[in-house]
Amino acid sequence: MKVPQEKQKYRSKGRIFADILKAVQDEGKARTTHILYKSNLSHDRLSKYLINLEESGLLVRTEDGEKVLYEITDKGQRFIAEFKRMEAFADAFGLDI
Amino acid sequence: MLPPPRWFIPLDTTVQLFTGIVALAVALYALRGYRWVKEPSLNNIFMAFLLLAVAFLVDALTMSTAYLEGIPFDQTFDHGTFIQLGFAVYYGFSIVAYGLLLYTYCRRYSVMAAAPMAPFVMFNSPPLEIIIIGLLAAIVIAQVLRERTPGRGVQGLVSLSFLLVLVSHVLILFESADYLLYFSAKGMQMVGFALMGFVLYRLGRMA
Numbered sequence: 533m534k535v536p537q538e539k540q541k542y543r544s545k546g547r548i549f550a551d552i553l554k555a556v557q558d559e560g561k562a563r564t565t566h567i568l569y570k571s572n573l574s575h576d577r578l579s580k581y582l583i584n585l586e587e588s589g590l591l592v593r594t595e596d597g598e599k600v601l602y603e604i605t606d607k608g609q610r611f612i613a614e615f616k617r618m619e620a621f622a623d624a625f626g627l628d629i
Numbered sequence: 630m631l632p633p634p635r636w637f638i639p640l641d642t643t644v645q646l647f648t649g650i651v652a653l654a655v656a657l658y659a660l661r662g663y664r665w666v667k668e669p670s671l672n673n674i675f676m677a678f679l680l681l682a683v684a685f686l687v688d689a690l691t692m693s694t695a696y697l698e699g700i701p702f703d704q705t706f707d708h709g710t711f712i713q714l715g716f717a718v719y720y721g722f723s724i725v726a727y728g729l730l731l732y733t734y735c736r737r738y739s740v741m742a743a744a745p746m747a748p749f750v751m752f753n754s755p756p757l758e759i760i761i762i763g764l765l766a767a768i769v770i771a772q773v774l775r776e777r778t779p780g781r782g783v784q785g786l787v788s789l790s791f792l793l794v795l796v797s798h799v800l801i802l803f804e805s806a807d808y809l810l811y812f813s814a815k816g817m818q819m820v821g822f823a824l825m826g827f828v829l830y831r832l833g834r835m836a
Binding site: 544545546610611614615617618620621622623624625626627628629 | 784
């Protein structure tokens with residue numbers, strides 16, 4: 533039995549959250565353009581996700597003059613750890629998350 | 630009919646209890662992940678293993694009640710509403726649980742999901758064990774097809790554990806030929822779920 537190839541790798545909302553948070557975590561304080569580049573999202577979608585992440589308490593938004601910066605919270609760090617744990621768990625069952 | 634001896638019921642109950650506890654641990658692990666990640670696959674694993682845990686624990690309760698009331702092993706189906714309800718919950722919940730797991734594996738591959746079930750459509754009302762065997766066989770196929778490094782690592786262990794549970798249900802079909810088959814079936818079920826517990830332990834240590 534042949535499994536059909538997926539045309540484009542599906543990214544769940546959780547994975548997109550994790551990708552954005554990792555991009556911010558790597559940078560310490562990250563600018564929107566850096567996150568945009570690292571998370572491979574359109575500007576509109578990224579803006580919506582950043583609002584979501586802020587509202588969920590996973591990221592904090594700060595302003596340094598004209599620059600808007602994002603910083604990961606403790607809850608955000610924990611989200612990344614839990615995501616990695618669940619990625620391994622789902623992988624054990626042959627599932628992608 | 631060659632039923633297993635009465636002394637085996639406490640052992641059988643212990644196996645069902647152990648299996649139920651491991652299934653509950655898997656369910657809680659998936660629930661914890663779902664609360665963070667909100668991924669439907671994790672919710673399905675949680676629901677499926679919770680149903681399995683309830684099924685095994687209810688079966689353990691049913692068998693221990695039958696044992697304490699002195700009902701012979703081969704006549705448990707004929708005695709009392711409570712006993713019949715217990716077996717109905719065990720089979721009903723198990724079928725829904727394995728069906729949900731199969732759906733989770735196959736939801737992006739509709740052909741794969743339908744193919745293993747096709748032979749069962751031919752039966753008007755297949756015995757409950759046959760339905761469980763069909764679902765488990767399809768789960769094992771789906772799990773093996775999705776292994777990245779076939780037969781190795783935690784994926785290999787999960788495949789092996791589903792395979793052992795599948796073989797245990799096949800052996801139960803033939804229990805009337807020799808009750809040693811029933812003992813072997815229960816042993817395999819326990820080893821299968823012990824492997825699943827070991828996978829959880831390894832994942833916990835990796836994090």
